[in-house]
Amino acid sequence: MTYAILSSLAIVLLAAGIHASLQLSVSMLTLMSGHALGKKTRHMLLFRRMNSFVLGVFLMTLLLATFTVHILTIVINQTVIIERLVASVTTGIAVGLGLATWAFYYRRKQKTGIVLWLPRGMARFLAKRSKATKSSAEAFSLGMTSVIAELIFIIGPLLAASLAIISLPSGLFQLSAIMLYVVGSLLPLLGILILVGSGYNIAQIQQWREQSKSFLQFTGGSCLFILAFYLFIDRVMGITSMGIGW
Numbered sequence: 001m002t003y004a005i006l007s008s009l010a011i012v013l014l015a016a017g018i019h020a021s022l023q024l025s026v027s028m029l030t031l032m033s034g035h036a037l038g039k040k041t042r043h044m045l046l047f048r049r050m051n052s053f054v055l056g057v058f059l060m061t062l063l064l065a066t067f068t069v070h071i072l073t074i075v076i077n078q079t080v081i082i083e084r085l086v087a088s089v090t091t092g093i094a095v096g097l098g099l100a101t102w103a104f105y106y107r108r109k110q111k112t113g114i115v116l117w118l119p120r121g122m123a124r125f126l127a128k129r130s131k132a133t134k135s136s137a138e139a140f141s142l143g144m145t146s147v148i149a150e151l152i153f154i155i156g157p158l159l160a161a162s163l164a165i166i167s168l169p170s171g172l173f174q175l176s177a178i179m180l181y182v183v184g185s186l187l188p189l190l191g192i193l194i195l196v197g198s199g200y201n202i203a204q205i206q207q208w209r210e211q212s213k214s215f216l217q218f219t220g221g222s223c224l225f226i227l228a229f230y231l232f233i234d235r236v237m238g239i240t241s242m243g244i245g246w
Helices: 003-021 024-038 043-076 080-104 120-132 136-149 151-165 171-185 187-197 202-211 213-236
Strands: none
Touching: 003 151, 003 171, 003 187, 003 213, 024 043, 024 136, 024 187, 024 202, 043 080, 043 136, 043 151, 043 171, 043 187, 080 151, 080 213, 136 151, 151 171, 151 213, 171 187, 202 213
């Protein structure tokens, strides 16, 4: 395995980690499960809804990642100048998102709870639907919707990962990298699913996220800056993976 492949996989892993740290779906899943437990919904019924929600997130993330890789493949078409231009734009987006994450990823006016920076109408709609979910089909569609709602923040890591994936040498490598990104971005959801399935109290998860929100916000923003710096060196300057210059 060449250094260029390892470099691309490193970008995919870092982008997946950033996506995971900015998951709107985590808040919606804990809200949905917490409300269901408050209504004394049966554990197996709740677990089935949670599985459907995570499946919806998985499918939409997979579709978005595959679509982005396909579009970038067509746009770049193995042209170095265009690839550097796309890498430069992605770097700028990552820097802007890093600043935005530090500044207002969480609303600071709220006294309690974790409230993400979303248009108020959308935030109210998602919160209402999370609490009102009564079927697996509804939970599935809500999971897909949550990915669309968080797109404004995950577009940076999604573009970075896709840019790295199209540089991999074969379709099998690219497919594996897409799955690596999607599964990596879902790790927090899978963790919550496992904890709830083993009987862990969802209130403790919510409490931990509330106590750690500043750390998560700082880490997410910082990782976006790291991703932007590495993209600039590796894809714009072309130093790390290809030597000095392309």
